[in-house]
Amino acid sequence: MAYAPYSGFRVGAALQLANGSIVTGANVENISYGLTICAERAAIVRAVATFGPELRITAVAIANLNHAPSPPCGACRQMLAEFTPPEIPVAFPAADGTRVLLFGDLLPLAFHMKHP
Ligand code: THU
Secondary structure: OOEOOOOOOOEEEEEEEOOOOEEEEEOEOOOOHHHOEOHHHHHHHHHHHHHOOOOOEEEEEEEEOOOOOOOOOHHHHHHHOOOOOOOOEEEEEEOOEEEEEEHHHHOOOOOOOOOO
């Protein structure tokens, strides 16, 4: 469902929540390029709007339609940190196929005040 007319890079993200739900998101670009929102952050915003601020993320999966590596960008890692503990698996397309890393390995020393 990505809206990516400028980059042509179509990304999807799926968040598994502690309540058992799966919430998906897609990247949505804008002609003012910096306003683009990534798939991961779109999914987070959707999850909070749907289930409220207490949600916890228990797994993350990322995909793209471009057969390219797409680990979550730095901004998305920081935003995931708000709702995702370090021991949670994150699956994403890498050069050597799908990789699964723990969130704490993707974003060590995350800045946060809620989830040490
Ligand atoms: N993109 C994502 O959706 N997630 C990321 O973590 C990195 C980049 C999107 C943003 C933009 O629409 C396109 O990929 C190319 O950067």
